[in-house]
Amino acid sequence: MNLQAGDKIAIVSTARKVSLEEMQPAITVLQSWGLEVILGETIGAEFHQFAGSDALRRSDLQRFLDDASVKAILCARGGYGTARILDDLDFTEFARNPKWVIGFSDVTALHAHLYKLGFESLHAIMPILFPREGSEAAIESLRKILFGEAISYEVPAHTFNRLGKAEGELVGGNLSILHTIIGTRSDFDYDGKILFLEDLDEYLYHLDRMLVHLDRCGKLQNLAGLIIGHMSDMKDNLIPFGQNAYEIIREHTSKYNFPVCFDFPVGHEAHNLALVCGRKARLEVGKDGSWLEYLAKN
CATH class of the missing domain: 3.50.30.60 (LD-carboxypeptidase A C-terminal domain-like)
Structure with missing residues (x-):
């Protein structure tokens, strides 16, 4: 599942709402790695505290699970909401073309679900935290694993x-x-x-x-x-x-x-x-x- 320059990486929010402005620092970093960044419909969506309704968050994630041209899915942030959408996801196409699913905190539910299905995933920094002071090592460790470097x-x-x-x-x-x-x-x-x-x-x-x-x-x-x-x-x-x-x-x-x-x-x-x-x-x-x-x- 190693990435290379030119590959597509999608950003979705499976939990709490986020704005495009909050994602921009991470987008800039990902583009500097040579990746093509695709934003899901959940970026900027709102339903109370969530990044859109359960149906929207589920369909947004499902879209990128199914899309073989997308080589990695980066969850925008944690908060709460990922477990609400897990049981109705279909991993059939994902199993044919596995890809990195990345995040932590509330995304732990998705990591556990993927592990139960027999897939690796990546517990790592999320876009909302890329601008945080002192996050350089966290971002670099993400890059190394995505691009298959020894760590x-x-x-x-x-x-x-x-x-x-x-x-x-x-x-x-x-x-x-x-x-x-x-x-x-x-x-x-x-x-x-x-x-x-x-x-x-x-x-x-x-x-x-x-x-x-x-x-x-x-x-x-x-x-x-x-x-x-x-x-x-x-x-x-x-x-x-x-x-x-x-x-x-x-x-x-x-x-x-x-x-x-x-x-x-x-x-x-x-x-x-x-x-x-x-x-x-x-x-x-x-x-x-x-x-x-x-x-x-x-």
Whole structure:
């Protein structure tokens, strides 16, 4: 699915509304890579907080899933709404001509759905965030993966890390979204996987409740490895929960033996490195830092 100069990349919004002006910085960057940018009808559309009605967002995404001349689909932003349109999408033509589907946050639902169907996708920065200060590395990591360049990541050690090595398919994304799709047709088997998690704007007790649920569903016990990204803008109640986000996660994973890497640069901060969902990877968590690299392409 590697891109080359002259290829078409579509921008659609599967969730919250966006304006053409908000997309322009990303369009300029994508064009500088030699790509032809095509905008969906959802860019500039409005239906309350959404980028058009469910029917419009679904048909817009379906159009580009079906169009073999479009080599990648870039979701404009997150927010809320992607899960509302998943069950009526048809992936028949997409299966004949797979392409990158790119985004994060609310787009986690789409990544999970694609993984369940057997396709890789790309958890990466979205156009709404291209102008954000400090996003240069995130944008460059997206470019490298889109154009098939080799990429691996090294991150500093963290006090909470659990050392070890793991190999498995890389899966995950936004914890709140993964939590809400359990039991749906987008849910998938976590056993033997390297799971990565991030979240934004959640109460600490919500985070605890979601992790309890994942654990009770058997999602954590047979992981190969765990990567914890940004837990941004967490909230607390008047009576404090008593632990921060990383402490909560450490508690719920302490009974298992798989390696855990904390503070990986993925999530709702500017330094949001691109990750290939569904691709086999190797994670090494050592005393001097952590390393993530891909082993094979599907």
